[in-house]
Amino acid sequence: MSLSDRIAANLPYLRRYARALTGSQKNGDAIVTATLEAALADDELKASLAGGRVPLYRAFNAVWSSACMEYEGAPVGASGLESAANLRLESITPRNRQALLLTTLEDFSPAQAADIMGLDSTEVEALVDEAVQEIDRESATSVLIIEDEPLISMQLEDLVTSLGHEICGTAATRTQAREVIAKRTPGLVLADIQLADGSSGIDAVDDILETGNVPVIFITAYPERLLTGDRPEPTYLVTKPFQERTVRAAISQALFFGSSNPIG
Incomplete structure (x- = not known):
């Protein structure tokens, strides 16, 4: 090659x-x-x-x-x-964010991340711990899960609630997602691409974004459908099968960079 x-x-x-x-x-x-x-x-x-x-x-x-x-x-x-x-950048150092993303979203080992950053593994692990603590201070928000596989949907619900967030709804189709957002706009969306009735999670997310800026994390077995360069690409993309720590990091980053709706 x-x-x-x-x-x-x-x-x-x-x-x-x-x-x-x-x-x-x-x-x-x-x-x-x-x-x-x-x-x-x-x-x-x-x-x-x-x-x-x-x-x-x-x-x-x-x-x-x-x-x-x-x-x-x-x-x-x-x-x-x-x-x-940019306002939130003042509350967390760039190196902390970098260590967190390298070891979660990019799935590098601490040793590989240390090589990339010019540090040792112990320093990288400390930076990751600091990043998680800083980002987890974000206010709780309401989360919409768009996922047609029941077991995965329940796994995501458990993870989201364990982080202190509220589930405002779950949907297995684009139509169900519309029904949820008609009642309440979520502060964060976790979305699959291919849904139960053949509808598209991408289209469901587009419906939501028409109501305002909402952070979105795509969780999919087909990442190549979004990483084409043909249209604006998602910042937060997690590949199935996923590790919970990867989703947790993506949630923290999405809330860090995105505007969220507090619970209440």
């Missing part, structure tokens, strides 16, 4: 990570582009990328570390979600 093919295979996931780290597809893609440009200009760096995901993410980290200060404070012209994200 050529170097370009190796990078291309990992690029959708690096872009996903960059979006989650910055809270913005535009900013995330800008740093990914800068990483690739740096590799083209440096033969040693370019050669190292043949080693797979860890060297690619390590190169990204070097660019991110030099650029992350640019994201402190809401930039002029930022959207509501981006402004909220």
Whole structure:
């Protein structure tokens, strides 16, 4: 496999990570582009990328570390979600967010995350613990679960309530999701893509987003349907079968960056 093919295979996931780290597809893609440009200009760096995901993410980290200060404070012209994200950046350090995402959303081991960040495993584990504690201080919110597999839906309900959130409804079809949001707008949505009656979780989410900005986490066995580059891609995408710690991290990040509706 050529170097370009190796990078291309990992690029959708690096872009996903960059979006989650910055809270913005535009900013995330800008740093990914800068990483690739740096590799083209440096033969040693370019050669190292043949080693797979860890060297690619390590190169990204070097660019991110030099650029992350640019994201402190809401930039002029930022959207509501981006402004909220930048305000929240003051309450959690970039390194904490990075360690959390690398070891959960990206499924790197603490040792691999340490290699990427230039730290040791103990430091990474400490950063993850701090990040979880800081993000979990967010206010509780109401959650809509759009999932057509009953056992998975119940598993997600248990996880969500264990984190202190409230279930405002569950839906197995787009129509059921519409019925829930007609009564109450959720503060967070967990959604599958392929639903029971053949309807689309993507369309159900679009219905919800017409009512306002709501953080959404897609949990699906078909991530390639969303990582196409043809339309705005979701920041929070968890692949089935999932680990509960991955969903928990995604929930924390989504509430960290997104506007949420408190329970009450």
